[in-house]
Amino acid sequence: MMKAAEELRQDFPILFQEVNDEPLVYLDNAATTQKPQAVLEALEHYYQHDNANVHRGVHTLAERATHAYEASREKIRQFIHAKETAEVLFTRGTTTSLNWVAKSFGDAFIKEGDEIVISYMEHHSNIIPWQQLAKRKKAVLKYIKITPAGYLDMADAQKQITDKTAIVSIAHVSNVLGVINLVAELAAIAHQHGAVMVVDGAQAVPHMPVDVQALDADFYAFSGHKMCGPTGIGVLYGKRQWLEQMEPVEFGGEMIDFVHLQESTWKELPWKFEAGTPNIAGAIALGAAVDYLQAIGMENIHNYEAELVAYVLPKLQAIEGLTVYGPQNPQDHTGVLAFNIDGLHPHDTATGLDMEGVAVRAGHHCAQPLLKYLEVAATARASFYFYNTKADADKLIQAILATKEFFQDGNF
Ligand SMILES: Cc1ncc(COP(=O)(O)O)c(C=O)c1O
Numbered sequence: 001m002m003k004a005a006e007e008l009r010q011d012f013p014i015l016f017q018e019v020n021d022e023p024l025v026y027l028d029n030a031a032t033t034q035k036p037q038a039v040l041e042a043l044e045h046y047y048q049h050d051n052a053n054v055h056r057g058v059h060t061l062a063e064r065a066t067h068a069y070e071a072s073r074e075k076i077r078q079f080i081h082a083k084e085t086a087e088v089l090f091t092r093g094t095t096t097s098l099n100w101v102a103k104s105f106g107d108a109f110i111k112e113g114d115e116i117v118i119s120y121m122e123h124h125s126n127i128i129p130w131q132q133l134a135k136r137k138k139a140v141l142k143y144i145k146i147t148p149a150g151y152l153d154m155a156d157a158q159k160q161i162t163d164k165t166a167i168v169s170i171a172h173v174s175n176v177l178g179v180i181n182l183v184a185e186l187a188a189i190a191h192q193h194g195a196v197m198v199v200d201g202a203q204a205v206p207h208m209p210v211d212v213q214a215l216d217a218d219f220y221a222f223s224g225h226k227m228c229g230p231t232g233i234g235v236l237y238g239k240r241q242w243l244e245q246m247e248p249v250e251f252g253g254e255m256i257d258f259v260h261l262q263e264s265t266w267k268e269l270p271w272k273f274e275a276g277t278p279n280i281a282g283a284i285a286l287g288a289a290v291d292y293l294q295a296i297g298m299e300n301i302h303n304y305e306a307e308l309v310a311y312v313l314p315k316l317q318a319i320e321g322l323t324v325y326g327p328q329n330p331q332d333h334t335g336v337l338a339f340n341i342d343g344l345h346p347h348d349t350a351t352g353l354d355m356e357g358v359a360v361r362a363g364h365h366c367a368q369p370l371l372k373y374l375e376v377a378a379t380a381r382a383s384f385y386f387y388n389t390k391a392d393a394d395k396l397i398q399a400i401l402a403t404k405e406f407f408q409d410g411n412f
Contacts, residue, residue, distance in 0.1 A: 005387055009389070011037050039289050042285040052065040054278065079205075082212055086240055089238065093234035116165070117167070146177070150177050161195065177326030180208075230285045255272050255276075305335040
């Protein structure tokens, strides 16, 4: 049994404040999540007691810092069920992770005429690195369609992925449609055609159990700050067979074995990819975030968020003139709820909600091709996490109704 959200909230000091004279209701978790006390303490503890550079010193602090940094890598390995820590690279976040794959794997393996298959529901971070790679290599970038009901079109995936495909890269969970994509099936299709499967897990790892081996992902990217960890730290998982054949993206200190005047050799995995002083504090605090999430249980988090969606989605759907994007069945929708209200610009909606203390995002959510596909310029987006309560959901609904009345009655 998971602790109640009301109890878990107590671990997040930031949630206990007023915004515009109203208690804060934080529903922008898809953008970034809040940090529990345990993560804040891990950061502080590191800087107050163990701060030293890693992998370089023999003194006690350096050994402690190195031990904590590598212990965190092991926690992450277990968390995503990678075979070995050599396959877990620390990066700045999902964006960096995907750029590394596009640059390093792309440079090593992509040839003119090869095809890269993504989908219309990708975040810009899972589009632009592939566009750039396609330009560099004269490869072809193709998009899998979305069904009218808001799911990835698996029949179209079967058509788009062919023997010419070298890379398939898809979001595990959409940051706009809130739909969970069938990445294990996509990986199987990709592998049948000799392509690699890259997964953008930014919106999945924080919210549900993820097993990179069960998915048979070749690469899997995610960000610490969306899973209770600090900003500026993230992970790229890659299968050893690929990482070994890939060149580092950056060069310099920490990642070398020997440096000669004209040539150098690299350390073994995973360090050959981690040039320069890494975000040591961030990596250690991400380990603390993993401990915190695992104590709650990822299955519990997933189930609780499903319960919240089953509670709030029908209430949203019942509001006159309000459209929720993505699957309409609560069972197929994660806690990412993008919506629009007829006659209201999403920025006005978000500003109205902020006046009520409710934090949501408005805009294109770094998914302009998707919004074009949906034929909308922007949306508002409420996104839930395990520390949100049904009272938060009620406040969202009440604040939407108040905002609607305010703007639609024209009494401003
Ligand atoms: C699906 C998805 N992919 C990638 C990213 C980029 O993550 P980051 O900005 O942490 O690199 C995000 C962040 O919003 C996202 O939602």
